[in-house]
Amino acid sequence: MNDLDEAPPKFDAAFQDKLEHLIVWRRDVRRFRTDPVDPELVHKLLALADHAPSVGNSQPWRFVLVENAEKREGVRALFEKANNEALADYEGGKAALYARLKLAGLKEAPVHLAVFTDIETAQGSGLGRRTMPETLDYSAVTAVYTLWLAARAWDLGVGWVSIIDPVEVRTLLEVPACWHLVAYLCIGYPQEEHLDPELERRGWQARTDFDKRVTIL
C-alpha cells in the first residue's frame, strides 16, 4: 500500500456512503467491554495515525501506551479529582445531572493511550508554525482523530478524557517536559453503538442546527 509506484486510488459512491456512515457513527465511548484488543491491531492503528497531516511534516505526536497498572490507577485518580472539581462548578439540577454522567471508561478500557506533542521537535525546521505555533498540537489532534476513525472501522471504540490536568499526567508518566499532553484516550470494544452522542441521550447537550455555523462572506 505504501508503494510509490502505485496508482492513486479511486473512491466510488459506495465508499463515500460508507465513509459518511463512519463519520456519523463515530462516538466518544465511555462504556467498554473488558476483553483485550490484539496488540497488532493497536500497532496498526498507531501506524495509520502516523499518516495524519502535520505542520512542516514535523510528525510531532508521541504515543504512550500506558500498560503499567499503577500508572493507570494514577491517571484514574487524576481524572476523579478533576471531575469532582468540575462538578463543583455546577449547581442544582445541572450538578445532579453532571454527577450522573459517565465521563470516562478508564477502569474498563483495556487500552490506555496518552498522546503528547513534542513542542521542541526539530523535525520540519519550524516551517508553518511561526505565526501559529499551536499547529504542532493541532497536528497531534489529527493523529488522534485518524486513530479514532480507523478504530471505529475495526469495531473499536475510543473515548477522549479531557477532564484531567495535563501537566499532572505528564509528571505521572515521567515523559520529557517538552511533551505537551493533547489527549488521554481509552480504547476497547464498546458495549453499545449509537447514532446520537451520549451527552445528547442523557440530556446534557443536544446537537444544534448546523446552518447557523456557516457564514458566506
Next chain:
Amino acid sequence: MNDLDEAPPKFDAAFQDKLEHLIVWRRDVRRFRTDPVDPELVHKLLALADHAPSVGNSQPWRFVLVENAEKREGVRALFEKANNEALADYEGGKAALYARLKLAGLKEAPVHLAVFTDIETAQGSGLGRRTMPETLDYSAVTAVYTLWLAARAWDLGVGWVSIIDPVEVRTLLEVPACWHLVAYLCIGYPQEEHLDPELERRGWQARTDFDKRVTIL
C-alpha cells in the same frame, strides 16, 4: 442515514482497505486547478464536518466561506507578508529551498474556507474543558480534518494555510472577537496526486521512522 432507528453499520475488510488508502493518500494540496467546485458538494462536506467530535458536544467550529474577491486578495497579502517574514528566519541553502517551495494555493483554489472556534460558546455548558480549555480548538481541528478526508474521497484537495497571522485574518474578515482562527483552507481539484508529501518530494523534510514515536509504559 441520520435515522436513529437505523442499524449500526458494519465495516468490512474492503472498506478498511479503502479507508487506509484514503488516509495515506490525503495530501496538503497547494497546486489546484481553477475549475469551480459545486456549492452543493461544499455544503455536503461542511455538513459532514459538523459531525466531528466536540468537547461537551459544544460544536464550537464556525465556518466562513470567503467568496468576496477583495477579502480573498487581503488574505493572500497577509500570507505573503507572513511568508516573507518566515523566509527571513532561514539562511543559506535552507533559505533558498524555502523560497522555492509553494506553500499555498490561495490564488488558484476556487474555495476559501476560514475555520474559527467560538471560544465563548455556551453550548456544552463548559463540560470537559475546565482543565483543558484548548479542547475547544481541538474540536474545530477535528472538523477541519473530517472535511479534509471527505474532500479527498470526493476527489477534492485541501491545503491548510498556517503561515498567516490569525488575528489579522479575524480582523480582515470582521468576525466576532471571540472567534479564534484555527485554519484557513484552500479547497479545489488538485493538479496532481501523490503518495509522498510535497515537503518530502522537494527535499525540505522527509517522514521519519514511526517506531521512535511510540513508547510502552
